[in-house]
Amino acid sequence: MIKNPAIQVNSEIGTLKTVLLHRPGAEIENITPDTMERLLFDDIPFLKNAQIEHDYFAKTLQDKGIETVYIEQLLEDVLADSAVKDDFLTRYLNEHHYMNDAMKDIKGYLNTLSTHDLVATIYAGVRRELVDFKHPNLHDVAGSDAENPFLMDPLPNAYFTRDPQAMMGSGLTINYMTFEARRPESLITEFVMKYHPRFAGNVDIWLDRNTDARIEGGDELVLNDHVLAVGVSQRTSSRAIQALAEELFTNEDSNFDTIVAVEIPHNHAMMHLDTVFTMVNYDQFTVFPGIMDDDGKMNINVLHAGDQGQVVMEHRTNLKDTLKEVLKLDDLDLIETGDGDPIIAPREQWNDGSNNLTIAPGEVVTYDRNYVSIKLMQEHGIKVNEIKSSELARGRGGGRCMSQPIWRDNL
């Protein structure tokens, strides 16, 4: 049992107290048309305006009394210790397949930077011409792609702090992410959790990134203090969900006994469950109707803890009925993205109209551009705080994706 838990997340909706963010930096402008797809972007945002929008998002949260913690600051704190820094750089370079002499040469350059600049460089990517290789091998000069101007790619997705890990209960999963473009992000989480005094020894690690099964935080929803919903998606494999269930159902620090595994289409527009489904109140959810077939059916498996903690599975096909069952509710309000209109719904889903950050029961923060979904939520009694979205939306993630709750009031 952890004495002073640093994490408390027992729902998607409890009043938010502390949240982890990343302010977009130079990495956003280190996307090129050639690398865009690999870096999981559909366009190149204008950094200056993306930062203005992101600061507005942060201020919206701060004005509600929510503490905003920046992951880049936590990393900087941790790398101030030179042994930790060396260990981090070794892992970071190894994971980019640089060893021996190349490792020495690249470290030689990175060690000339202040800790602050080093962190900015890790996010921005390391350009090839900055390092002078003494005995280069083919990989050192060409990488996997001779056109690539970067030795280590930028991390433009880092402002989606939701995905490299997922905090639930008194702990977190540190995620083995699907695409190489994002894997260094969870290496950062690992080091912060291991070495930052705010977290070290004060968190449960339910899964670590050496778990050989893909999972991302956008798929991991905490419905209440004992029920999770996890997407089976482009980014999260059923094997990872099974491993998570086995861990949570037997670890004595965990109160979770149910995981609803919801299969969604495996594509870029709907890469995570939270792009099509978010919880906004005790009995209200937003949902994109395109995740169901024409009869409203889906592929859902409910994993329960059996009496020895073993995983028992039951198949379901109706989302609403399944949620009523696991949450013990008589009725439930599913609010359709874009009012279910065949043109508006997919457009607003694409721009993260289903991706709300709930900051208290019945109160959300969401992108202003999805005005049809916003109006509908308001008609259903939800309080909506709108944030700006011209540039941030180009990365395909909204309020929920851009935030990792660290502490929520218990319901």
Ligand SMILES: NC(=[NH2+])NCCC[C@H](N)C(=O)O
């Ligand atoms: N939780 C989320 N839905 N995050 C959205 C992440 C978007 C990002 N461009 C990616 O493809 O990984």
